[in-house]
């Protein structure tokens with residue numbers, strides 16, 4: 001079975017990048033952090049949502065590019081040069097006259113091994129706090145996306161996608177051991193839900209979860225919460241950033257994941273036979 005070829009652990013690095021309005025500088029900065037993380041033993045390096053562009057509907061068109069394009073070609077090269085897997089956060093993608101919020105992932109040979117377009121667009125209206133409508137300019141992706149690595153299978157989502165437990169369940173059922181969510185929560189939903197959602201997805205699917213944010217910039221039109229973090233399958237945080245730019249590392253132990261699943265065997269105890277409305281009294 002393919003899974004037996006996977007090594008039982010690896011170092012994960014999540015880069016809480018300080019994203020600016022200078023696209024070229026963002027890309028260069030990201031590659032420097034990728035090199036630093038690889039030097040520190042990381043095998044998989046994750047970047048934040050919208051890492052080459054400020055986050056905001058007014059920016060997506062101007063910063064968008066095709067895939068492959070300037071940003072993803074640089075990521076492919078960085079993966080090769082540093083001999084790491086890169087889960088390249090997300091970028092605004094232009095394709096066929098539409099814009100998407102798109103994640104790309106690369107193996108150490110520089111090959112693109114996954115491309116995920118954000119499925120659930122961030123359309124919310126919290127009165128007096130925050131209104132954001134990604135759908136004003138973005139189109140949604142229509143597929144769930146997983147990628148194989150020599151370490152484990154990984155389920156991919158972007159930010160608002162983390163709110164949908166159904167998506168995480170599909171990934172868990174398909175054998176993913178790690179869920180990766182580049183994200184940019186804000187100063188309203190960040191303190192309320194960012195950590196809670198990551199730990200919830202980790203506990204309900206008993207796998208590792210990382211949520212990777214840009215660093216906080218109070219002068220930006222959209223202020224990201226920061227707090228990049230990694231949860232283990234028990235729901236405990238293995239690492240968490242504060243607001244500023246930094247790399248969060250965790251040594252992912254897949255034996256521990258098995259231990260958690262053996263100790264609390266909810267996966268085997270699911271009652272799919274009663275999870276339908278027709279069974280409700």
Ligand SMILES: O=C(O)CCC(=O)C(=O)O
Nearest residue numbers: 122159160184185186189
């Ligand atoms: O779900 C949230 O509260 C924030 C989501 C978000 O910022 C995004 O999808 O980009």
